[in-house]
Amino acid sequence: MADLIACPTVSSESNLEMMAYLADRLTSLGARTELFTDPSGHKANLFATxxxxxxxxxxxxxxSDVVPAVAEDWASDPFEMVERDGRLYGRGACDMKGFIAAALAVAPDYAAAELARPVHFAFTYDEEVGCLGAQALVRELARREHRPAMAIIGEPTLMHLVDGHKGCCEYTTRFTGTAGHGSAPERGVNAAEYAARYVARLLELRGALQARANADSPFDPPWSTINVGRIEAGVAHNVIAAHAQVDWETRPVRPEDGPFVSETMRAYAEEVLLPAMRAVSPEAAIETETVGEVAGLIPMPENEARKLVAELTGANGAxxxxxxxxxxxxxxxxxxxxVCGPGSIEQAHRPDEYVSLDQLGACLGMLERLGSRLAAA
Structure with a gap:
């Protein structure tokens, strides 16, 4: 785990050093390992069996990726693992290098056993910025004749079983207007004003999403949500803003809510805002970039992975x-x-992120019992 934390795999940086380390460890045990690089060549997924x-x-x-860490906010170097009071501190300690380290720790036992069914290790890039690596990996797995049957995703859940979560769709919408003097706003296209109208429409959709929620939804809140994360526009008080940007997301409870939001906003931009902008300047534009559209985990009546992990952990429910x-x-x-892994999501993305030794012990116990189960299958 110390080795993994020492690799500063912030999403904006390469993860190749960490992936080479993981591949070497697993290959030395006889695992069949594959590295899949992204188009830039600076990121990679690892799949090993x-x-x-x-x-x-x-x-x-x-x-493999982690969120940024500002050293001044930490009691110790965020990229050097430190043990204090039964806790291991470091960026990624619970999210989620603790689980990856636990998987590596039991891998020699798996390699020494006569497994009746395979164990696959899937380590990905850019989860924090849209699950980009996992999207590429599942496309690769979907093409294969031999496909795994189930997955344990080791995100920090305090080793509780999680069988459902919302999806996450992230977008950046950019507005291009025309600059001019603030004393004559009607002579330009104020990108900031049209961005504000766009945000207002997003907020209106919140009510529509609440009305669409299923009465028996297990989520809190039970409806799909919309959040506006950042608005940026303009250069000065007295200048018509020529450019604006809105970063926003929706987290669908139901798969159809994602397209409902994106299509509604597309139509509003193209049919309401753009005609008004181009009546003043034909060059005006609105463009929406899809940062990531990640499917939610739908709770299912029958879930073999949930059943297996419940048996391994003794959990009574999900x-x-x-x-x-x-x-x-x-x-x-x-x-x-x-989803089941060591540590608490409350510690993720914060200064002095940690995972407790007790949580790592519980995770190791689950993975050791998994090996025994697969060897006896």
Whole structure:
């Protein structure tokens, strides 16, 4: 875990050093390893298998990237693991290098056993900025004749079972107007004003999404949400803003709510805002970039991954959470999936992020019992 934390795999940087380290460790155990680089060549997914070359088996999945860390806000170097009072501190300690380290720790036991079903290790890039690596990985898995049957995604859940979470669709909408003197606003196209109207329409949609919520939704809140994360526009008080940008997201409870929001906003931009902008300047424009559209994890009446992990941990039930994971992507290609990992999401993305030794011990116990189960299958 110290080695993993020492790799500063912030999403804006390369993860190749960490992926090479993981690949070397697994290859030395006899695992069949594959590295898949992204188009830039600076990021990679790792997919490795221990056990027989046959359909089925279980994936242990974790993302390699972490959010930024401002050293001044930490009690110690965020990229050097420190142990204090039964806790291991460092950026990514719970989100989610603790789980990846636990998976590596039990890998020698898997390699030494006569597994009847394979164990797959799936470590991805850019989860924090749209699950980009996992989207590429599941496309690769979907093309294969031998596809895993289920997945455990080791996000921090305090080792509780999670079988449902909302999706996450992130967008950046850019407005191009025409600059001019603030004393004659009617002579330009104020991108800031049209961005404000766009945001107002987004906020109106919140009510529509609440009305669409299922009465028996297990989520809190039970409806799909919209959040405006950032608005940027203009250069000075007395200048008509020529450019504006809105960063926003929606977290769908139901799969159809994502397209409902994106299509409604597309129509509003093209049919209401753009005609008004181009009546003043034909060059005016509105463009929306899709940062990421990640499927939610839909709670299912039958879920073999949930059943297996419940047996391994002794859990009596499963819950849903507000944060997103890569689990829904595995589910989208026909695999059963459950989220269960060490540490608390309350520690993720914060200064002095940590995972407790007790939580890591519980995770190791689950993974060791999984190995025994697969060897006896």
């Amino acid at each position: 221990i056990g027989p070359d046959r359909p089925g088996g279980i994936v242990l999945s974790g993302h 819950e849903v959470v507000a944060f997103g994971t890569e689990a829904g992507l595995f589910q989208s290609i026909g695999m059963s999936a459950v």
